[in-house]
Amino acid sequence: MKPETMTTQERIGFELRELYLSCGYRPYKVGKFEEYDLYMRNKKFLASEQVLTFSDTNGKLKALKPDVTLSIVKxxxxxxxxxxxxxSETVYRVPRNAYGFREIVQTGLECIGRVDDYAAGEVLMLAARSLEKISPRYVLDVSDVGVLSGVLAEEPIGDGECAKLLSLVGEKNLHGLADACAEMGVSALTQERLAKLVTACGPLQETLERVESLDLPQTSREALAGLKRMSDMLGVYGVGNVNLDFSVVNDMDYYNGLVFRGFVEGIPAGILAGGRYDNLLLRMGKHGEAIGFAVYLDQLERLSGAKTAHEAEALVLYDDTTDPLEIVRATETLRARGLSFRVQREEEPCPNCRxxxxxxKEANV
Structure with missing residues (x-):
């Protein structure tokens, strides 16, 4: 398929695949469905807990896959x-703030095994360059859940309470965060730390410098040091438009360390999401570490100026008076010029060919 005949979604999907292949990522194919039990045990990992299910001929409950990462890890x-x-796969789920299941085209990558600083930095660079393929006006927001978890570890609160506070941080809800902290008996120092982290948002390098001056626990400082190493790597890669934003949070039952989310101008929702998910491997009985991200290509239909595909570059029209040999000669001429073409009768709908x-008969009059 030629680039000029592709839709915006097809073209960007092709370019992203080439980008990932250029860095040594191997193509991976998964089936359309899995046993429902895989998703039932890991519902909180999914973007939506609603799953399309059906009974297989052997009586087992199956599901059309709502996620790719779980299948790859499994x-x-x-x-x-x-x-x-x-x-590059199709998943089936209910998008956020929408009704009804949709087929969602998703492309992405996973690095599973040993994830050192280089591997994490490479994935972050590929996330930024994926966004750049879509639009030069992009933003990649990054964080490290270790910074917030280090602050919360200072308090004698349970996992459920931590999850609630993280949710409020994700919403940047300072009033709700203050009320929840007061209700849970969280210390004034921790409340102050959380509030300062929520409001610390901006270009990665300079915002890191501001956050490093805060009074934070040692474990939080170790996470900040990891973000500093990522910032240095991105600088060498020449990647820009990367912000530090601690409202980028994910479920700590599955995620640890680096997390990130990507946006492009013209699309209100995030078009890329990813992070480090060692805890998911542990929950699924696997050893090692993992990091990855997904790009939601279905969101591109919201992009102003998104291109629809030509059915062909040239259209050959004929009627009952046309000699078939004349049609063959015309199409072979087009083929020799390297053009794709479609042959149809005059009375049929005319696609948007160039x-x-x-x-x-009318053309010869």
Whole structure:
């Protein structure tokens, strides 16, 4: 398929695949469905807990896959070797703030095995360059859940209470955060730390410098040091438009460390999401570490100026008076010029082709 005949979604999907392949990621294909039990046990990992299910001929409950990462982790070899995989798949789920299931085209990558600073930095760079393929006006927001979890670890509160506070941080709800802290008996110092982290948002390097001056626990400082190493790597890569934003949070039952989310101008919802998910591997009985991200290509239909595909570059029209040999000669001429074409009768609907060749009676009058 030629680039000029592709939709915006097809073109960007192709370019992202080439980008990932250029960094050594291998294409990976998963099936359309999995046993429902996989999703039932990991509902909080899913973007939506609603799953389309059906009974297989053997009586087992199956589901059309709402997620790709779970399937990849389930089938990943647990041999200590690092696997770098990329994919382009259709998932089935209810989008956020929407009604009804949709087919969602999702492309992305996963690095599973050993995730050191280089591997994490490479994934972050590929996330930024994925956004850049979509639009030069993009923003990649990054955080590290270790910064917030280090602050919350100072308090004698349970997992449920931590999850509630993280949710409020994700909403940047300072009033709700203050009320919840007071209700839970959280210390004034921790409340102050959380409030300052919520409001610390801006370009990665300079915002890190501001946050490093805050009075934070040692574990939080270690997470900040990791973000500093990522910032240095992105600087060498020449990647820009990266912000530090601690409202980027994910479920700590699954995620740990680096988390990030990507946006492009013209699309109100996030178009990319990813992070470090060692805890998911542990929950699924696997060893090692993992990081990855997904790009939601279905969101591109919201992008102003998104291009629809030509059915062909040229259209050959004929009627009952046209000699078939004349049609063949016309199409072979187009083929020799390297053009794709479609042949149809005059009375049929005319697709939006760039060139029209008329071999009809009216054309010869």
């Amino acid at each position: 089938n990943a070899k647990d041999d200590g070797r690092t696997q770098k995989l990329c994919y 060139e029209i060749v008329r071999l009809t």
